[in-house]
Amino acid sequence: MAxxxxxxxxxxxxxxxxxxxxxLSVRKLLPALYMAHLHxxxxxxxxxxxxxxxAWDRSAFLHFIEDKVRGFIGAKAYRDEVxxxxxxxxxYVSVDATEAAxxxxxxxxxxxxxxxxxxxxTAPSLFVGICANLKAxxxxxxxxxxxxxxxxxxDLASARQINHDVGQYFQEQQIFRIDHYLGKETVQNLMVLRxxxxxxxxxxxxxxIKSVQITVAESVGVGSRAGFYDGTGAMRDxxxxxxxxxxxxxxxxxxxxxxxxxVRDEKLKVLRSLRPMAVADVARDTVRGQYTxxxxxxxxxxxxxxxxxxxxxSSTETxxxxxxxxxxxxxxxxxxxxxxGKRMAARQSEIVIEFADLPFTIFGDSAxxxxxxxxxxxxxxxxxxxxxxxxxxxxxxKLRPVKLDLDLQTAFAERRAEAYERLLIDVxxxxxxxxxxxxxxxxxxxxxxxxxxxxxxxxxKPKPYTAGSWGPAASSALMAREGSAWVEEA
Ligand code: BG6
Numbered sequence: 001m002a003x004x005x006x007x008x009x010x011x012x013x014x015x016x017x018x019x020x021x022x023x024l025s026v027r028k029l030l031p032a033l034y035m036a037h038l039h040x041x042x043x044x045x046x047x048x049x050x051x052x053x054x055a056w057d058r059s060a061f062l063h064f065i066e067d068k069v070r071g072f073i074g075a076k077a078y079r080d081e082v083x084x085x086x087x088x089x090x091x092y093v094s095v096d097a098t099e100a101a102x103x104x105x106x107x108x109x110x111x112x113x114x115x116x117x118x119x120x121x122t123a124p125s126l127f128v129g130i131c132a133n134l135k136a137x138x139x140x141x142x143x144x145x146x147x148x149x150x151x152x153x154x155d156l157a158s159a160r161q162i163n164h165d166v167g168q169y170f171q172e173q174q175i176f177r178i179d180h181y182l183g184k185e186t187v188q189n190l191m192v193l194r195x196x197x198x199x200x201x202x203x204x205x206x207x208x209i210k211s212v213q214i215t216v217a218e219s220v221g222v223g224s225r226a227g228f229y230d231g232t233g234a235m236r237d238x239x240x241x242x243x244x245x246x247x248x249x250x251x252x253x254x255x256x257x258x259x260x261x262x263v264r265d266e267k268l269k270v271l272r273s274l275r276p277m278a279v280a281d282v283a284r285d286t287v288r289g290q291y292t293x294x295x296x297x298x299x300x301x302x303x304x305x306x307x308x309x310x311x312x313x314s315s316t317e318t319x320x321x322x323x324x325x326x327x328x329x330x331x332x333x334x335x336x337x338x339x340x341g342k343r344m345a346a347r348q349s350e351i352v353i354e355f356a357d358l359p360f361t362i363f364g365d366s367a368x369x370x371x372x373x374x375x376x377x378x379x380x381x382x383x384x385x386x387x388x389x390x391x392x393x394x395x396x397x398k399l400r401p402v403k404l405d406l407d408l409q410t411a412f413a414e415r416r417a418e419a420y421e422r423l424l425i426d427v428x429x430x431x432x433x434x435x436x437x438x439x440x441x442x443x444x445x446x447x448x449x450x451x452x453x454x455x456x457x458x459x460x461k462p463k464p465y466t467a468g469s470w471g472p473a474a475s476s477a478l479m480a481r482e483g484s485a486w487v488e489e490a
Contacts, residue, residue, distance in 0.1 A: 012045035012114040013428060016106070018097055018130055019121035020050025021064060024149060028180075029121065030065065030090075031072040032421035037086045038077060039415070041425055047111055051095045061092035097122060097130050103137035110139075117427055119147040124158075128165035135169050147176040147427055150241055151232065152436075155452070156445040163438045176427050177436040181242040183419030183426075186382040188434070189408070190249050190351070193376070193384065200374075201254070203355065205330040211484050213337045213352040214246050216378075217344035219296045221467070222318065226309035233316045235288075238340040240448045244271065245436070247336055250351060251326055260432035264440055271443035275325040282454030287463060287474040289319030291343040294467030301343055301467040317462045318342045321475035322451070323482070335482055339475060343467040345488070349378040352487045363399050371401070375487065382408050382416075 015033075017025050030050070036042045050061070070078055093109055095102040110116070118134065120127055127148065134140050146166065153159025166175060181187055194200060203209070216238060222229045229237065248267035255262040277285065292303040305312050319341030326336065355372035373387040384406040392398040417425075426434055463472035470476075470488055479485050 011043075012047070012111040013043050013117065014047055014049065014110045014114040015117045015119065015428075016049045016051060016110075017119045017121055018051050018095075018126070019149075020092070021052040021054065021061070022121055024121045025050060026065065026068045027072050028418075028420045029119065029424070030069045032418060032424055033089075034069065034073055034083070034086050035077060035417065035421050036425060037089065038079075038082050039417075042089075043428065045111065045114075046089060046428075047114075048090050049093050049106065049109065050090060051093050051097070051106070053094065053096050055094050056092055058092060062087060097126050097133070100133045100136055103133050103139065107137050107139060116141075116144040117147065118144065119149070119427075121149045124148075124151060124153065124162050127162055128168075131166055131169035140169055142171075142174075144170070145174050145176060145427060145430065146170050147178055149178055151228075151236060152177055152241075152441055153445060154232075154236065156442060156449050159441055159445045163442065167438070172438060173432065175435075175438070176423075176432065177438075177441060178423055179241050179245050179436055180419040180423065181245055181378075182434040182436075183421075183423035184378055185416050185419075185422075186376060186378045186384075186408070187246065187249060189382075189384075190376060194249075195254050206332050206334045208356050209334050210354045210356050211335045211337060211482065212247075212250055213350070213354070213484075213487060214243055214250070214339070215352075215486065216243060216246075216340040216349045217346060217470070218340075218342050219344060219347045219468075221291065221296065221301060221343045222304065222307050222310065224308070226307060230310055230314055230316050234318055234320045234340055234342070235448060235452055239320055239322075239338060240444050241436075243338045243340055244444045244447075246351060247324070247338065248440075250353070251331060251336070253330070258433055260435075261437075263433050264437040268437070268440050268443055269328075270326060271440060271447060273326045273328045273331075274447045275327045276447065277451050277454060279454045279457050282451050283458055285324075285478070286320065286322040286451060286455075287472055287478055288317035288455060288460075289321075289341060289465045289472040289475070290314075290316070290462035291318050291341070291467045292464045294343070294469065296343050296468045303467065304343075315461050317455075319344075319462070319465060319471045319475070321471060321478055323478060335484075337479060337482075337484065337486070339471065339486065341465075341471050345468055345470050347380050348488075350487070351376040351378070354484065363397055373487070375403075375489075384408070 017029060019025055033048060091109055093106050095106055116139065120130060148166065153162055194204065248270045251270045252266035253269065255266045290304050293306065294301055304310060304318050305314060321339040324336040324338060353374040358371060371389045375385045375387065377383050386404040387401050388404060389399045390402045392400045423434060463474050465472040470486065476486065
């Protein structure tokens with residue numbers, strides 16, 4: 001069986017959030033659940049248990065979350081009466097996740113006969129203990145599902161360990177490894193663009209595609225996450241998961257169906273086809289950067305080393321650019337350029353498919369070599385554009401690039417749910433297609449780990465870049481060597 005099925009749509013549902021008053025819960029999970037409640041997409045008898053160690057009663061809990069969660073819901077969607085009915089679905093349970101005895105209190109509160117979803121929004125070091133304690137309290141049955149939040153490991157060995165540990169208590173089809181990029185509307189739309197249209201597929205390969213760029217640029221800095229981020233860095237935080245998942249969706253073969261394993265088998269093949277990097281490749285084809293003081297979003301921004309709680313000699317990277325190759329028939333000789341960073345010039349996430357150069361031009365100097373591009377913008381707004389060449393009006397045959405614009409905001413009046421909301425509903429419905437399978441996660445680590453190891457061996461400090469820029473000059477040089485340039489259009 002490929003997907004985990006709830007017992008029946010009418011069964012009550014208990015959603016238990018470990019780390020229920022933590023940052024992720026307050027910023028993403030509870031707001032997403034509020035939105036689902038507002039739009040009536042939660043099963044009727046859904047109850048949410050936010051777990052935390054604080055010895056709070058209900059009113060202390062509500063007091064804590066009220067302002068915080070409301071701030072993340074957005075004024076347009078927030079309504080007093082909806083909030084009041086939403087919090088009736090919510091309980092706070094004081095549980096020390098490492099204390100087996102505390103689980104009796106949780107069990108006593110839960111609805112009899114309910115389907116159970118456990119969302120582990122905690123440090124992964126707690127995962128196995130939580131699973132063991134749930135099991136000991138007889139809270140795991142064949143219908144239970146567990147959601148694992150990243151970081152899922154620090155390297156291949158620790159990822160395997162987590163998978164092994166959780167696998168002692170849950171079957172693979174009960175495990176939802178979340179990568180919220182897979183919940184983004186445009187990312188899911190990329191699958192429709194590729195497999196719901198016929199015009200791209202014949203061209204979606206070498207030699208008709210010259211290169212692929214995947215950029216996830218953020219204008220924010222490390223913020224208050226120094227403790228987590230400094231031991232992690234951009235490679236583990238972003239490339240290992242979000243960027244490689246985007247790469248998979250661009251590069252995978254058409255799956256036979258939307259069945260979770262059909263899709264994940266194809267993504268796994270891509271990950272396994274990534275050409276491994278030796279130290280010399282790492283030196284040539286990757287760039288690590290770290291931001292220095294500058295300006296972001298119109299305000300002065302400190303450098304990474306001046307951020308609160310960052311060691312002044314930290315060599316953690318806040319930027320990565322690299323060139324990857326996929327060794328298979330479809331993608332032979334097509335470089336995939338990946339780039340991500342904090343404190344960059346803009347919050348901009350984009351996939352750019354650069355089609356092949358014109359083999360020959362009859363239009364003289366006004367014909368560019370590199371002409372057709374498909375640009376899939378994920379953030380801040382969602383749109384898909386195809387750059388074509390057109391004739392400038394007037395006499396003569398002068399060419400100019402113009403864009404065919406698929407403006408998804410205008411085309412669809414429907415509400416676009418945020419990634420976490422969409423993925424939480426998938427979990428509730430037992431749909432695994434947009435979650436990572438164990439072997440996928442491990443294959444991604446297997447490719448990333450030698451790069452991190454290579455950086456260690458090379459012993460170089462990350463290259464500085466000014467906050468508010470597009471990253472170190474070496475990142476442009478990496479592209480220039482291939483006759484390309486990052487597309488940086490607002
Ligand atoms: C998270 C990373 O997974 O993704 C963060 O841990 C990052 O460092 C975030 O800021 C970016 O997500 P989004 O949806 O804002 O692009």
